[in-house]
Amino acid sequence: MSHTLAPFATDRLLELYRGMRLVREAEERLSALFAEGEIPGFIHLSIGQEAVPVGVASVLDEADTLASNHRGHGHAIAKGLDLDRFFLELLGKQDGYCRGRGGSMHVADMKLGMLGANGIVGAGLPIAVGSALAHKIRGTGHIAVVFFGDGALAEGVLHESMNLAQLWSLPVLFVCENNGWSEFTEGARQLTTDPQRMAAAYGMKATKVDGNDVIAVAGAAREAVATVRAGKGPCLLECVTRRVRGHFEGDPQKYRDAGDVAAATRDDPLARCESQLIADGISQADIEAVKTATAARVDAAVAKARAGPPPSPADTLADVYSPPREVAT
């Protein structure tokens, strides 16, 4: 793996820490809300994987587009989505991003280039490739990014997407969050190869980084994004990380060794970032201040979401059918 730690500007590292802390705080709150039955549907938490979306998004432009997957809270928050509307959506409220109809796996905001979370494994890849094609045809200079898990590597649509992106030299960055698990199955039990060799098979440039080291992720992403933006074709960025929680909240994880969970918990990207910040001269008090401010921001979003009106039953069929068209007789 390439791109080890510093030198890295301390103020930038503090920004990355803030970003990761926001994702962590939001998801810890979601976990509690889910346990209380306040969140309809399933949620999949990315606790322990925050360095990937935050590191990558830190080198994107606002107009770059992003396609996500089922474990997508970090992608949405790192892309800069409004936290109030995010929580409103997760709680199924009318003023949420999808008017409370989508929930965790459908958060989207076209204005910020967030093309959507996605419950279908691998389905974000062709969306990003299509978006990249649009960027190329329009000559916008923007790029598309897609986050997907190692489980998507076994999906046919991933190969179609990578092949076409490479063939047409599209401005797309493929970010594989390789956490070693696909639902209840370890990676080695469902893959005969690995992402680096897959990329090589398509002639695609690829890098592998420690996905729990936010500096490494941001550094590798900056290089990959520069290549993609310069029109030199797609890149694959493989970020090796760990899934701390179950596949979904409430997953008893009977299929998983307790040692694996403990190891994942110990390899915490936020704790690693805090150590680096302290080594760089940031005080513990400054770090605590970030935590307090972040908790207050999330508190405010949760309060707003709880108070928000639910969708009206009268609107049940809105956005389901298009309005009837006048037919000329």
Ligand SMILES: Cc1ncc(C[n+]2csc(CCOP(=O)(O)OP(=O)(O)O)c2C)c(N)n1
């Ligand atoms: C096409 C499809 N097949 C199966 C599923 C069921 N499923 C949901 S998430 C998941 C595993 C995804 O693993 P990975 O892509 O590695 O992401 P992670 O959960 O590890 O973040 C599966 C098999 C699905 N949603 N879509």
Ligand SMILES: [Mg+2]
């Ligand atoms: Mg996985």
